[in-house]
Amino acid sequence: MGCNLLFLLSGEHETLPEAEIRGILESEGIRWKKKGSDDQVLLVGVERNLPQVFANRLALTHHISKLVFFGDVSTLRNGKTLRRIAEEISNQLDGDSFAVRAHRVKQYHPETSLRALEKKLGGEIAETSKMRVNLTRPENEIVVILSRKGVYIGTKFLDVPRADFDRRRPHLRRYFHPGSLDPRIARAMVNMARTKPGDLVLDPFCGTGGLLIEAGMIGCRVIGTDIDEHMVQGARINLFEQGVRGEVFKWDATKICEAPLPVPVDRVVTDPPYGISTTLGKTCPEELYRNTLNGLAEVLREGGYICISTPEQYDLEKNGSSHYKTLEKHRMRVHKSLTRVMWILKRR
Ligand SMILES: C[S@@+](CC[C@H](N)C(=O)[O-])C[C@H]1O[C@@H](n2cnc3c(N)ncnc32)[C@H](O)[C@@H]1O
Structure with missing residues (x-):
């Protein structure tokens, strides 16, 4: 060396x-x-x-x-x-x-x-x-x-110009909603998914667009979907404000394989909801993750990577899809009652 x-x-x-x-x-x-x-x-x-x-x-x-x-x-x-x-x-x-x-x-x-x-x-x-x-x-x-x-x-x-990330903190963006990741963690997730400039990156739970912005900033093409129309509008505004070109539309992530996407996508980087929310309806998080991961297997290219965060009580290896190999998992304490796990999965 x-x-x-x-x-x-x-x-x-x-x-x-x-x-x-x-x-x-x-x-x-x-x-x-x-x-x-x-x-x-x-x-x-x-x-x-x-x-x-x-x-x-x-x-x-x-x-x-x-x-x-x-x-x-x-x-x-x-x-x-x-x-x-x-x-x-x-x-x-x-x-x-x-x-x-x-x-x-x-x-x-x-x-x-x-x-x-x-x-x-x-x-x-x-x-x-x-x-x-x-x-x-x-x-x-x-x-x-x-x-x-x-x-x-x-x-x-x-x-590393770390102060640049501070300027993109969620509460400073045009459209804010609590629950958006810190931009440094969002960027790290993009990088952990082995993403490189030019890749097509999908976030099927894009919320206010935090992960899409970080992927766009390193030169990726980005597509986001969210079930909530307000989030879709907000993410579009946030992407535009940061000079990131990308497509965002309303879609249910559990039906992602039916979405009008330019398949295959190269990478998926996403931060799904952690608990029962109004948007989840009757779906429990486990079912949401499982159905989404199964659908993603059809749109992600062979050998492509996913970086996804889940609450630690949910074990993707036990409940997840056989389409992926787990490469890494990282525990991250958010607060007293929430520890998330960042998973790096590879499409078999
Ligand atoms: C934790 S937030 C994502 C935060 C995002 N990373 C950001 O930067 O703002 C989870 C998002 O998943 C969306 N969601 C919940 N159920 C969904 C579903 N079935 N399909 C697509 N999006 C869904 C919610 O509307 C919410 O915006």
């Missing part, structure tokens, strides 16, 4: 950030190997540096660097080691300026001062590279992460 990537993961969830990265790598057919993990840190070996693959895709990562060093924090007290790291970093830098930025995950290694570390490593790099330190607009950023197992040092190549 040519290059080890160092991901600083968001602390929002234990398993979703890694699942999202795996989803993107697999969507692009990239050969990769997990090289290690730590609290909020993931190391992935790939054949070449891949900035374009992750740009505008990730939601649950802060930034990605090319790994230069991993070791015990105490090894940085050794002047020779520090110089060797500085030399290796200097060989990778381009331009005239740099900054070293150190991050501590949670409270690990409280005895190590981040400022002192930045200064010491920055001094060595300035000396070996002959570049200037520029803390406001550096051309290169050197990342130092202190996590449970030790210290990780890398040269940063991608920042």
